[in-house]
Amino acid sequence: MAPLGDNVVVSNVNLEKLLSMKGGKGEGSYANNSQAQALHARSMLHLLEESLDSVHLNSPEVPFVVVDLGCSCSNNSIYIVDVIIKHMIKRYESSDRWDQPPEFSAFFSDLPSNDFNTLFQLLPPLANYNGGSSMEECLASNGHRSYFAAGVPGSFYRRLFPARSIDVFHSAFSLHWLSQMPETVLDRRSTAYNKGRVFIHGAGESTASAYRKQFQTDLAAFLRARSIEMKRGGSMFLVCLGRTSVDPSDQGGAGLLFGTHFQDAWDDLVQEGLISSEKRDNFNIPVYAPSLQDFKEVVEADGSFTINKLEVFKGGSPLVVSRPDDATEVGRALANSCRSVSGVLVDAHIGDKLSEELFLRVERRATSHAKELLEQLQFFHIVASLSLA
Numbered sequence: 001m002a003p004l005g006d007n008v009v010v011s012n013v014n015l016e017k018l019l020s021m022k023g024g025k026g027e028g029s030y031a032n033n034s035q036a037q038a039l040h041a042r043s044m045l046h047l048l049e050e051s052l053d054s055v056h057l058n059s060p061e062v063p064f065v066v067v068d069l070g071c072s073c074s075n076n077s078i079y080i081v082d083v084i085i086k087h088m089i090k091r092y093e094s095s096d097r098w099d100q101p102p103e104f105s106a107f108f109s110d111l112p113s114n115d116f117n118t119l120f121q122l123l124p125p126l127a128n129y130n131g132g133s134s135m136e137e138c139l140a141s142n143g144h145r146s147y148f149a150a151g152v153p154g155s156f157y158r159r160l161f162p163a164r165s166i167d168v169f170h171s172a173f174s175l176h177w178l179s180q181m182p183e184t185v186l187d188r189r190s191t192a193y194n195k196g197r198v199f200i201h202g203a204g205e206s207t208a209s210a211y212r213k214q215f216q217t218d219l220a221a222f223l224r225a226r227s228i229e230m231k232r233g234g235s236m237f238l239v240c241l242g243r244t245s246v247d248p249s250d251q252g253g254a255g256l257l258f259g260t261h262f263q264d265a266w267d268d269l270v271q272e273g274l275i276s277s278e279k280r281d282n283f284n285i286p287v288y289a290p291s292l293q294d295f296k297e298v299v300e301a302d303g304s305f306t307i308n309k310l311e312v313f314k315g316g317s318p319l320v321v322s323r324p325d326d327a328t329e330v331g332r333a334l335a336n337s338c339r340s341v342s343g344v345l346v347d348a349h350i351g352d353k354l355s356e357e358l359f360l361r362v363e364r365r366a367t368s369h370a371k372e373l374l375e376q377l378q379f380f381h382i383v384a385s386l387s388l389a
């Protein structure tokens with residue numbers, strides 16, 4: 001295959017307009033490749049519920065507002081919003097102060113390029129909750145939702161909601177996505193230029209420190225926006241990919257996902273003459289898995305939030321397979337998992353045809369290392385429960 005011409009350069013300017021998980025319900029879609037995130041989220045429910053126990057119960061005359069930031073387009077977000085609202089209903093019902101729960105609003109928020117259509121089609125119908133029927137009746141109607149839903153497009157690194165309007169912010173597996181690639185990492189004249197690599201994993205010190213700085217700048221902007229939007233007495237529960245190593249160029253599970261077979265597949269394309277080495281070097285995955293320290297420094301420097309909980313949580317493997325002995329299934333699971341989160345960026349950088357070639361090579365390489373992948377690929381998450389200081 002001859003090298004294709006230049007496609008869209010995945011530059012800083014358009015990352016926010018471009019980034020999304022693979023939409024729809026096809027084989028490589030996020031909706032079909034997010035079972036691992038679902039399992040990891042379920043294993044952390046006790047931490048989420050603990051965080052919800054600290055939320056102040058306001059008068060039921062005012063709607064209770066829940067937001068999921070980085071909701072994407074699978075059932076995961078809908079499941080979590082349901083857990084949050086059911087937990088809050090129980091708290092209202094057992095409270096001495098209030099005799100009924102308020103009405104609930106849920107905002108599903110993500111970048112404008114997110115496939116909100118798929119997400120909205122997955123939403124259960126609204127229960128016949130018209131203020132006349134009781135919340136018990138409403139909850140008894142199984143398979144229905146007991147909240148009003150809306151989508152909010154925009155970057156969570158900026159303001160999304162009116163001041164003091166949100167009771168609970170939730171965000172899972174999203175904050176490790178940077179708002180942009182640090183410019184120095186894309187600048188050939190800079191010592192931070194990520195030559196030969198498509199991810200921070202295994203990169204030199206200047207590259208790693210540029211990624212780290214970008215993560216911390218982004219998290220600071222996120223906290224500033226949320227500190228204005230959250231109601232007093234509200235709570236925020238955040239989960240993002242994390243790492244256990246102090247060295248940012250050792251990205252742990254994220255490093256294995258984007259720094260080994262994915263990296264080798266890019267090198268294959270270069271060696272086979274399908275793309276230039278420069279084309280590869282200009283592609284970088286805008287993800288940073290922080291250490292606990294990276295995260296904590298930002299929350300403390302910002303000062304608007306009290307840390308109720310901040311820990312590294314072992315989430316497990318991102319590969320969900322029905323036959324672990326079947327190397328082909330493991331290889332396909334890795335390629336699909338990689339593609340569902342990075343495919344849109346890869347397509348934009350090298351075009352659909354070469355992207356297809358790339359992920360075929362990821363799959364082949366992963367298939368021949370299936371056993372190691374199952375043994376070694378583990379995700380750790382940073383879990384934070386914060387309330388206004």
Ligand SMILES: C[S@@+](CC[C@H](N)C(=O)[O-])C[C@H]1O[C@@H](n2cnc3c(N)ncnc32)[C@H](O)[C@@H]1O
Pocket residue numbers: 019020021034037038041069070071072073074076077109110111114154155156157171172173174175177178179341
């Ligand atoms: C891996 S998905 C997580 C989906 C979902 N929360 C779950 O638990 O399965 C990450 C999501 O974060 C979103 N995201 C990344 N950067 C964002 C930003 N700056 N603002 C809003 N959403 C962002 C992506 O578009 C993507 O949908």
